[in-house]
Amino acid sequence: xRGGQTLTQPYGPIRALSVMRWFSSFFMLKVTxxxxxxxxxxxxxxxxxxxxxxxxxxxxxxxxxxxxxxATDAKAAIxxxxxxxxxx
Numbered sequence: 001x002r003g004g005q006t007l008t009q010p011y012g013p014i015r016a017l018s019v020m021r022w023f024s025s026f027f028m029l030k031v032t033x034x035x036x037x038x039x040x041x042x043x044x045x046x047x048x049x050x051x052x053x054x055x056x057x058x059x060x061x062x063x064x065x066x067x068x069x070x071a072t073d074a075k076a077a078i079x080x081x082x083x084x085x086x087x088x
Contacts, residue, residue: 047062
């Protein structure tokens, strides 16, 4: 070290913020939603889980099988499936 510099200086506010962003990226919340089914005979509910690493993905759980999809694709598919009204 030159000129009597020491390594004991505290982190500046920008450095502390970047450390907090880095630290918080390791601790994401797990969110699970359960959607009731209306099948006859009754079947297990559909579960939608947040992805463990990517907030743009969701995990669909149907009868114990898990499928990872983009959240925007799942929303678009639901919108398209419910857009059945015909005009004419």
